[in-house]
Amino acid sequence: MNNPEVVQDVLEQRRQHVEDKKERKIERYEELAEKHQKESQQRYETASKMASAIPLGQPILVGHHSEKGDRAYRKRVNxxxxxxxxxxxxxxxxxxxxxxxxxxxxxxxxxxxAIAKLKHKLEGLQQLQDEMKRINKIIRSTKKLEGEARVKAVAEKANISKSRAQELLTPDFCGRIGYPNYSLTNNNATIRNTKQRIEQLKADLERIAEQGESAETRHDDLGVTVIENNVVNRIQLDFDRRLTKPAYRIVKGQSFNRTREGIFQRRLNSAGRYAVDQVLKALRELDSVLEPVPVAPPVSKPEPDPTLPKSCGYCGHKHPHDTELVFCDHCIGSPYLSPDSYHLLRLMPDDQRRSKRAKLTEDEQQFLVPVIVDAQTKANAARQQQQAEKKRVDIKKEYDKAITKAQTEFDGFTWLLDHGVNTENCIFYSHTLVFSFGWQSPISVEVIEQLEQALGGFPFSVEYKTHR
Known part of the structure; x- marks a missing residue:
């Protein structure tokens, strides 16, 4: 082999490429597995928490005003x-x-x-082939023996266990014993294919010695460069521009995959070279292979209108055109304002509010950052105080509501018990402050008439669940 140093250098680069690709794939799969596992755990915990809010065995109250919401809630749980x-x-x-x-x-x-590994594999296959032939020959030589005597003879002559000899002497569904012909034929075919792969890889090494890292062929009429990249072991099509749709279908039809860099490639072998020939032949029959170069008319940047108000790029607040402020003072206390967004506070004429704002200079940072930190500190303190007051009001409302519900339930059931009304089929709905008769089993019209007489003067709202 000529230029062994070149071959060794290319193979080392290929080794690094393969290892990096494997590491990236492993890292990506680990991230995705962890991401979906966390999402699964969060979904399960959310569903379990939601389900725990439903009392065990609580049915959907058909016909009740809560039925629609209850069904939607249970659907979200599922x-x-x-x-x-x-x-x-x-x-x-x-x-x-x-x-x-x-x-x-x-x-x-x-x-x-690959060559060293294939040679090791080939040795194992050849040993297996010789072993199968040897054992089949022993089995044929003991055909005059029967039963246990034959099993023992095969085990001793073949130097295998009696259990293995018994398996080989047990006829299969076609009545064959020993290693069937198809096992030898298939193994021999694998040996032949392995030898062919070794010869092909040796030829590839000879080609690498001649080409080095890569060999390029330019086709100016199609605007493409064919690259035999020996480092990644791929044959590549590098087009000058984006392909037209018919050309793209032709390239993809020959099993070329597009990389992140926009190069189409497939494995570098005889099939890959044939695919390249077919692609070039088909592309030459098209009217156009590459999309035309876009020609954009020159755009003149308009001069800013000095009479327009100045806008903040963060909150959009408009300041008078003659303001002396350089930065917006309306959003500096926002809790969402991060250092990456400080430059957005720079005021610009309203007709250029969507233009890119320049980053802060060191002097601007020294001036603006302390001002923003101070404003955010004060704003946070004010917000915390407002939240505390709101929390206090909300707690008081919930407290008053709970007291009202409990007092209504206590007074209502006390009144019913004092007046001898049966409360076994009565429930108090705290969300509506209604006493419902017939919630467990519907009641008849006659029972409702009796209840209405008994509930004369009852100071709370009442509803009845009747037979439909």
């Missing part, structure tokens, strides 16, 4: 459980992919050590 299961399945799928990458024993042509 949806969260379903989403939790979906994300768990997705996380498991990425976990399986990770295990597949880590446990993969296939020999890729991209592997710089």
């Amino acid at each position: 949806q969260n459980y379903d989403k939790a299961a979906e994300h768990a399945d997705t996380a498991q799928r990425y976990q399986d992919k990770l295990e597949g990458i880590q446990n993969n024993t296939a020999i890729s042509s991209d592997d710089p050590d």
